[in-house]
Amino acid sequence: MKTLFLSILIFTLLPLSFSELCNPSDKKVLLQIKQDFGNPYLLASWKSDTDCCTDWYQVECDSTTNRIISLTIFSGNLSGQIPAAVGDLPYLKTLEFHKLTDVTGPIQPAIAKLTQLTFLRLSWLNLTGSVPDFLSKLKNLTFLDLSFNSLSGSIPSSLSLLQNLDALHLDRNKLTGPIPESFGTFKGKVPWLYLAHNQLSGKIPASLGNLDFEHIELFRNKLEGDASFLFGKNKTTQYIDLSRNLLEFNLSNVVFPTSLTYLDINHNKIFGSLPAELTQLNLQFLNVSYNRLCGQIPVGGKLQSFDYSTYFHNKCLCGAPLESCK
Structure with missing residues (x-):
């Protein structure tokens, strides 16, 4: 009976990590990240005596290798810079820091080591500094989102080397200078391009006309020509x-x-008249207000379904839904 009791006691006291799936190296890195962020409540589930593959939030392991492949921390209170330790998760495919209260500093250079990354989102933070050139080394990226930060400086032309991008979000920052000429030379996929709400200036490179952008947002900049x-x-x-x-x-x-469904060109210096071909489009949204357009609004299609605010404050546009032409 005494022997049985001892056996049960020994079994009970065995370390919980005995059958743990989590790779010890990955676990050590994650605990370092937690420590670098000051052990926040948002990462409370990250405990050294539990399995990071089964018990930790914001973490995902590969079902075969049990290596960490996804780290997604979002919507909470977190302060400090992104720790360099994130670069020590070599199998990471998804890295996301999103809508966190006080994550500051530059984009962490150690991210350049994560060559298997396909998804990188560092958005709605308080990041400063430039958009780093090293991002172009992450050749497997299909999604890059650096929006809603305070990034400054110019856009690196090397980002056009990312041949697998489906979307590039650099909007809502403080970026200056021109749109890189190289953005007209994306090889492979042509990404959805989000460069709005910056301080970009100069002419839009003519090279962008060589590509077929399905979705492009350049609003609220200082682009000309x-x-x-x-x-x-x-x-x-x-x-x-x-x-x-x-x-x-x-x-x-x-x-x-003929595929165009959304067109917004308001608050520019665009002149001439509205082409009759606009009546043939299945437009869901249209705004040409605050320009220098003239002539009669073509009749037909969706053009009269929009109210006067779509067309007002032009030089001499007329016709429904504006006043009739004299």
């Missing part, structure tokens, strides 16, 4: 927002893709 080459009959573009810039070109001769 021509943008007509972004359109085209044979393109599959669905969404274009160029509003609140300094763009100046003749809209009369622009040929719009």
